[in-house]
Amino acid sequence: MEEKFFQCPYCWMEISVLLDPSVGNQKYIEDCENCCNPIEFSVAFENGILTNFNVSNIEQ
Structure with missing residues (x-):
């Protein structure tokens, strides 16, 4: 497993996944833990290397 830190698109807190x-x-x-x-x-790995990581809010 690989830990990735990012900023929540709603509350702007730095969290990890x-x-x-x-x-x-x-x-x-997945719900924001905060x-x-x-x-x-949206995540992509190629040969075990992270090549794409995007997070977006879901319009409700």
């Missing part, structure tokens, strides 16, 4: 480099392309939703708003993650 654990990523699994054994899965090439990942897209999922403000509990849903964040959409």
